[in-house]
Amino acid sequence: MRWQQTKDWIEHRLPIFSFLDKELNKYPAPKNLNYMWNFGSLAGIILMIMIATGIFLAMHYTPHVDHAFNSVERIMRDVNYGWLIRYIHTNGASMFFIVVYLHIFRGLYYGSYKAPRELLWIMGVVILFLMMGTAFMGYVLPWGQMSFWGATVITNLFSAIPVIGDDIVTLLWGGFSVDNPTLNRFFVLHYLFPFLIVGLAGLHVIALHVHGSNNPTGVEKKTKKDTVPFHPYYTVKDLFGLGVFLIVFALFIFYAPNYLGHPDNYIPANPLVTPAHIVPEWYFLPFYAVLRAITFDIGIPFTDIVLIEAKFGGVLAMGGAVGILALLPWLDTHPVKSARYRPTFRKFFWFFVIDALVLGWVGGKPAEGVYIYIGQAATAYYFFHFLILLPYLSRNEQAMPLPASIDDAVQARKKYGAKK
Amino acid sequence: MSKDKKDSNSETSRRDFLNMTGSAVGAVGVAACAVPFIQSMNPAADTLALATIEVDISKLEAGQGMTVTWQGKPVFIKRRTAQEIKEARNVDLKDLPDPEKDEDRVQKEEWLVAIGICTHLGCVPLGQKPTDVHGDFNGYFCPCHGSHYDTSGRIRRGPAPKNLAVPPYEFVNNTTIKIG
């Protein structure tokens, strides 16, 4: 049988080849995409790397409180290339978050969450939540001190929920503390969630391909002149980006495999001794800072009536810090998408980036002295940006004139470049 | 619009009614099916069966403490000194975030029995060993986010909202406590 005939036979029954051709080959993409558009496909590749390495780790890992720590040490010392697979998986989680955070900031800068991409954006936020859950539960699996106490502190957050909080925590644990049932179910869910992410990422891409990518001008593509076929232009650009990324990734894996981790996690879990400093993985630090910023009860002023206890307030603020992203399309309603043509918004975008970095920095510091106030100020600014600044700018910011089309913008840039 | 209304007044409304009641019954059925699955995640019978332990406390001198595990949780047992008892009893209830008399928290004034889990987010406070940090109120100190507890295990300062919990326990005899 010749290949073409086989292909036709399959195509007639399952139109997979025409589908791939349409979505990956001919797929018209704006011709002005810059390197910030690399992070979506990178995130997808890292997801595959995480699943592949995870499955091989799972072949040697034992989800039992008496064996988990030792089984990971066995992976590190005795299993052939176990150290490599584990270091790829461990550092891969960090890389995943770096890439996804950059992907999100790209969207924030170029207004990619605006119509008609609101659902695409919201699915992204859901993926972020699932990723956080997956990474949190994965970190529990090696059953070191940070695993155990991280799990204890984070599951206890749910106890802040009024009335039913304690019952929820018992349900999560399957016991009266973080213990074997907890480890077991975390392993199962850690295995499951990435596949849910795959499903959602699929929907994310389907929604993306309905209207196509946004682009640095934020002006929608209009004619053929505005686009190039995805292959070879962006397949090559994405592959180049992948090469650069893999160099960085490899530097961590081979030269600083534990740099992003915490040494206490190489001490086996001990339910009777809490380490002096509990810090989450670096990618949770900004949100941890928001959690700790609410140190006061929220109540009716001048009375003793407490509406929200500090503990619950912190939990709400932390959840809200991620969740508020989903509301962004309705908070920033300015008709111009890209920060390139919104000078005021652009300035505040960078303030927001600094604010997020400050939050990440205080999240890693002990909650005492001046750090508390810095954390509170940065948290206040975080919500100020979304809830007050963006709606205000939506109404009052005078944007610069937009180019008539993507092609116009590209030509103008070329001319400008040539003059220089 | 008005035509639609007319339709729904006559035949479609019966169908709508059936659809809605049908869906509602279906939803209740699905919810009922979820119960066993959710319940399966709650503590199993053998986990619940570990619910009581007996502890020999004859070896503790005044000022010493021991930590035992009950239901997977650390339980602090401390034989308090006269000084510590005095401190616990000489407190104005108004100074307490979670007001409780020491007399209501202990069965015998020498013995403090409390669950060693910070009521903030669940770390184990320091203070069982004489060499530990005891915090500003001479009892316990939680290093995670800085909660200070007094010699009765009551919260005095920091983010924790409640006093250290007192587990159900009884003195079987003078040297044995049954917890649970």
Ligand code: HEM
């Ligand atoms: C979204 C994708 C994933 C993320 C972000 C992720 C994240 C993590 C993290 C942060 C750890 C802790 C690493 C450490 O500190 O040692 C971990 C461990 C682990 N993961 Fe994943 N993971 C993902 C997918 C998977 C999948 C699909 C499996 C398949 C079973 C898996 C299996 C494991 C196992 C067995 C461990 C324990 C071994 C170890 O700690 O090195 N992971 N994961």
Ligand code: FES
């Ligand atoms: S867990 Fe003890 S202060 Fe937060």
